Amino acid sequence: NECTFIAVKPDGVQRKMVGEIVRRFEKKGFKLVGLKLVQASEDLLRDHYWSLRSKPFFSKLITYMSSGPVVAMVWRGLDVVKTARKMLGETNPADSLPGTIRGNYCVEMGRNVIHGSDSVESAQKEISLWFHQSELNRWEDCGSQWIYN
Numbered sequence: 001n002e003c004t005f006i007a008v009k010p011d012g013v014q015r016k017m018v019g020e021i022v023r024r025f026e027k028k029g030f031k032l033v034g035l036k037l038v039q040a041s042e043d044l045l046r047d048h049y050w051s052l053r054s055k056p057f058f059s060k061l062i063t064y065m066s067s068g069p070v071v072a073m074v075w076r077g078l079d080v081v082k083t084a085r086k087m088l089g090e091t092n093p094a095d096s097l098p099g100t101i102r103g104n105y106c107v108e109m110g111r112n113v114i115h116g117s118d119s120v121e122s123a124q125k126e127i128s129l130w131f132h133q134s135e136l137n138r139w140e141d142c143g144s145q146w147i148y149n
């Protein structure tokens with residue numbers, strides 16, 4: 001199974017959404033592989049959002065994402081990259097369906113609470129950027145036989 005990188009952004013941490021977000025991924029059936037609270041450096045964030053470096057909002061994005069700690073997570077599961085993006089909703093909360101995280105819990109693109117990798121390749125890059133190999137856990141999920149047939 002593939003892995004994805006999910007981060008509760010600084011506004012999500014300040015607004016006490018960590019538990020709700022972890023709960024949603026756990027209850028969906030995905031497996032937690034790594035989790036930590038980190039104050040990201042601007043260098044790390046510039047690498048993370050490198051593909052957006054020429055966008056007009058890039059420096060505001062780096063300021064936003066470095067404004068406080070984020071909760072960085074790795075989740076594993078069948079089609080987790082694509083499914084997590086559906087669980088997040090659209091980039092703009094105004095376009096996000098009710099029921100999604102962004103659809104339920106935020107209003108503006110510049111404070112959209114959560115990050116999720118947009119492809120399997122981005123996920124691999126982001127996981128290696130944010131986590132050491134030793135921080136990624138292998139463990140037997142005793143519920144997996146009730147999640148996968």
Ligand code: GTP
Nearest residue numbers: 057060061090091109110111112114115116117118
């Ligand atoms: P991430 O999961 O954070 O990567 O969001 P995304 O994949 O839905 O969108 P994208 O990678 O294109 O943009 C990254 C982040 O930059 C978004 O989540 C927003 O916080 C911010 N962003 C994107 N577009 C805009 C914009 O037009 N204006 C502003 N202010 N912020 C933007």
Ligand code: MG
Nearest residue numbers: 115116117118
């Ligand atoms: Mg993105």
